[in-house]
Amino acid sequence: MLRDSLRDKNYFDEAIADIDDSIARYQKRLAQPEKLVPYGRMGGSAGLCRLILNRMKYCYSRGDTLKNLQHNLVDLLKYREMQKKFADELPPEDADRRVEWERLDFSTYKETFSWISFALAAGASTDYFAKLFKLVDNQGLDTIFDRIAVKLGDTDRPIGTKVLYAKPYQLLLDALEAKKEQQPMLMNKFMDAWYPACVKNGFYDTHNITNNFGYAGYWCFEAALVTLVFKLDDSGYRNHKYYPAALVHGD
Numbered sequence: 001m002l003r004d005s006l007r008d009k010n011y012f013d014e015a016i017a018d019i020d021d022s023i024a025r026y027q028k029r030l031a032q033p034e035k036l037v038p039y040g041r042m043g044g045s046a047g048l049c050r051l052i053l054n055r056m057k058y059c060y061s062r063g064d065t066l067k068n069l070q071h072n073l074v075d076l077l078k079y080r081e082m083q084k085k086f087a088d089e090l091p092p093e094d095a096d097r098r099v100e101w102e103r104l105d106f107s108t109y110k111e112t113f114s115w116i117s118f119a120l121a122a123g124a125s126t127d128y129f130a131k132l133f134k135l136v137d138n139q140g141l142d143t144i145f146d147r148i149a150v151k152l153g154d155t156d157r158p159i160g161t162k163v164l165y166a167k168p169y170q171l172l173l174d175a176l177e178a179k180k181e182q183q184p185m186l187m188n189k190f191m192d193a194w195y196p197a198c199v200k201n202g203f204y205d206t207h208n209i210t211n212n213f214g215y216a217g218y219w220c221f222e223a224a225l226v227t228l229v230f231k232l233d234d235s236g237y238r239n240h241k242y243y244p245a246a247l248v249h250g251d
Contacts, residue, residue, distance in 0.1 A: 003246060004061035004217045006207045012062035015213035019055050023048065030082070038086065039094050045083035046101040052076045053111060054216055056118050060244065061217035066122045073119055077128065080135050104138045104145070106165055107201060110222070112136055116148065117225035121247040126153050133157070144173055144226070151229045168193035172222060176230060184236025187223060191242045194220045219244040 002009050026048045033041045056072050087098040104112070119128060133154040140146060140158035149157050163169040171193055175186035195218060198204050206215040220240075224247040227234050238245050 001063045002061075003063050003244075005241075006217075007061070007215060009062060011213075011215075012058055015216070016055060016058050016062070018213050019051055019058065023051050023055070026051065030079075033086070038090050039097055042083055042086040042090065042098065042101065045079050045086055048079040049076055049083060050111070052079065053115055053118075057114070057216035057219065058213075060118075060219065060246070066118075066247070066250065069118060070122050073122055073124060073128075076115060077131060077135075081131070084135055102137070104136075104141060104164060109142070109145070109164060110198075110201070112145070113225055114221040116152070117221040117228070117244075117247055120152070120225065120228050121250075129153050144169060144176070147176075148225065148229050165197075168197040169222075172226065175232075176226060180233070183232055184234075187227075187232070187234070187237045188240055191220050191223055191237065191240045194222075194242060218242055221247070224248050 002012075004012070026044055029036065030041070030044050030048070036044060052072050052075050056069050056076075059069055059072075083101060087102070090098060101108075116129075116132065119132065129152045133149045133152070138145070140160045142162070142164040143160045144163055146157055146159040150159065163173050168190060171186065171190035175183050175190055178186050195204075203214070203216065203218070207218070209215060218241075220242040221244055223237070223240075223242070224244045226232065227248050234243070234245070234248060237243060238249075
């Protein structure tokens with residue numbers, strides 16, 4: 001059943017077909033890495049990771065089951081590992097260029113939370129998460145991210161003392177640290193602030209674009225992730241328009 005209310009199924013069918021074509025082109029290029037410059041190999045792998053994660057978002061909005069996304073999670077980890085391999089092989093003059101793909105800037109921070117939320121909802125193994133958190137690294141920089149990592153098995157990880165992006169994620173931290181009876185109100189407050197805080201993010205306002213497939217849905221996967229990891233009662237915010245409830249409840 002369609003989960004998104006701003007596009008119809010035909011739109012998502014066409015968007016997924018389009019992104020599958022893009023994924024196939026990237027895979028074809030990476031099948032012959034010797035024909036790419038070192039930075040191109042790393043960038044191509046990172047591009048594939050982005051495409052695969054976007055594909056999962058399109059599929060979620062269309063109403064696909066989480067089971068149907070498991071092969072995407074396998075591929076996402078594979079190409080993230082490939083990205084790391086090619087980054088490690090960069091010549092000295094290009095070594096600094098890896099930072100644009102590996103640091104937790106606002107977009108990467110959000111995308112990594114999305115990846116973890118899909119993996120957790122789909123029942124990824126402890127080994128999968130161990131590999132994921134080793135690849136993402138950035139230990140001790142963000143208290144929400146670090147706490148999630150520790151809960152999912154990265155137990156030796158140092159925990160940061162602040163959130164990297166206070167707007168809007170301080171509200172999410174407030175919800176996690178609040179008393180149980182206050183959490184629904186604070187989670188709603190966080191999600192209310194989430195979309196406006198993404199005004200400079202690439203997905204903002206994409207539902208108004210009519211000449212491409214830039215819109216994949218407005219889902220606050222971070223909210224589903226903390227609900228799953230910290231076992232929050234979401235009955236007070238389950239119907240929020242940005243909340244991807246199916247990741248938590250499997251419906």
